Amino acid sequence: MLYLSQILGRPIRDREGERVATIKDVIARLGEDHPPVTGLVARYRRRNFFLPRAQLVELNEQGARLARDVLDLRPFARREGEVLLARDVLDKQLIDVNGKRVVRVNDVLLLEVGGEWRVTGVDISLQGLLRRLAPAGLFATKRPVEVIDWANVGYLATDAATVQLKSSRDKLARLHPVEIARLAQTLSYHQGAEVVESLDDETAAETLEEMPEERQARILGEMDEERAADILEWMSPDEAADVLGDLPEEKAEDLFNRMEIEEQQTVAELLPYADDTAGGLMTTEFVALPKDITVGEAVARLREMAQTPNMIYYLYVVESEDSWKLAGIITLRNLILADPRARLEDVMRKDFQTAHPDQPAREVAQRIAEYNLLALPVVDDDGDILGIVTVDDAMEILLPKGWRQRLPRLFG
Structure with a gap:
């Protein structure tokens, strides 16, 4: 040795x-x-x-x-x-994924x-x-040593451009995106950006969502355009819209045009809203079901969905298959416990709180806190549901700056 x-x-x-x-x-x-x-x-x-x-x-x-x-x-x-x-x-810094x-x-x-x-x-x-x-030998054996196994080195913060830990992605994947974000922000901006770029698209998107908006925009703005667009597609629509809003107009338009059509359309729905409104705070990731189907059919549809929000707590019941008019809300727990033969309109809640897309974000956040909600639907003047504001985004407004990462990530 x-x-x-x-x-x-x-x-x-x-x-x-x-x-x-x-x-x-x-x-x-x-x-x-x-x-x-x-x-x-x-x-x-x-x-x-x-x-x-x-x-x-x-x-x-x-x-x-x-x-x-x-x-x-x-x-x-x-x-x-x-x-x-x-x-x-x-004398360089590195990420110890085990510790x-x-x-x-x-x-x-x-x-x-x-x-x-x-x-x-x-x-x-x-x-x-x-x-x-x-x-030599002056302090030998007088102090304990702490040695980290090289197999647990997830990233090496060196200035040498040719040095890359090819196994970084797999090693960093052991960590939660919140943990990766915190570690990346401990490093210099350039090195933190390298950490994000070493991740797969989905993990990179989740990691960026845990970073301050200005850092998100800077990392994506300086990344290869195709890679940046791929990561934007994995981000939640509201986060992607916020990042594009923080980028220079020409850069934002370029990245937006590189996104897939489906993700483009979803993000485009959120871009017109100001950041300090319910529309700017909401996400379009929610599940809507028509009121005339049965509980059993609703459960079957959930199972067949190719993509669902990471956390489903409320299901939003609309008037019909071709309508977005919000008729009621049912929790996932109540759906599972209900008679499979019952129709959704018979088990849904018809009295519920809503927000208007132009309503100030702070008012929306206060209503979520006041009524102890996990999400609040945003509806337009015709009563159509446009999106939902989740409790984690609401608490980000109400709590002091820097507390966001202390909150459980419920919908991200």
Whole structure:
């Protein structure tokens, strides 16, 4: 077992023991949970060159020893998929997906397994820092170490453009989008954007929805246009409309035109409304059913739906199949408990609260809180349902800034 700090700057000797170069860095190839060491960056007379692992017969705290005396002194050039442990990892931040935190790397742990050196972990403890900076042995064994398994590294915040953890998506997928958003915001803006871009479209959309609107707009605005449009399609319609509203007009129009027709139409319904109104606060993700079908038929329709809101608590009952006129509301619980043969109009609630799309958002939020609702339907002058305002969006208005992420995500 070796720490990176124990070999950096150590001599590289030939077979006779003569010093021929110095260890400048250690190279590992990404793609595995514990990446193999592929060689060293060696320095000779102000020149850095690559020394393959196969040319080493020894690597320890005293340095490295060569298997042969012939060296290729051509300048070192990083290859794709390679990480330089000193340059790219030491003192950098990374996401520990197991601990759900962003940590700083003070040292790197190497382990020899079956004659092959591998990167097995990173030391984030004070002892790791002292090991690098203090005279050798001064603080040895006096302080505990904390080593994170490299297999739990979900993202490496390095400035080297060619370094990418190809397994980041799978590792970060272990976390909830709320957790990913919080961690991404701990990093710099550029690095947080890289985290979002490494995710699949659905997870990226859910993660962006947990970020402040200005950060959402900036990330999507600087992303590849096709990828940004794909992510917008996965976002809830109200969130997508808000982001487009925060982008420059020309950029918003470009992204909107790249979206699929169905998602375009859904978002287009929300774009005309001001942010501080019920229309600007509502989402069009709700379930509407005609009043003349039976409870059993309603349950069957729910099962057959290709897409439903993530959380269904209220079902909105309309006058007929070709009408959006709101006639009543029924909770999912009451639907399940009702007689399957009963018609919806016989089990629905006919007295219910509504909001007008032009009503101030704060008034809508206060009504949701006053009546202890999970959602409030928004209807137009003709009584047609346009969308719903959910409790999490309402509470965002009523509670102090910064409290949003403390609320349960009911409909997102």
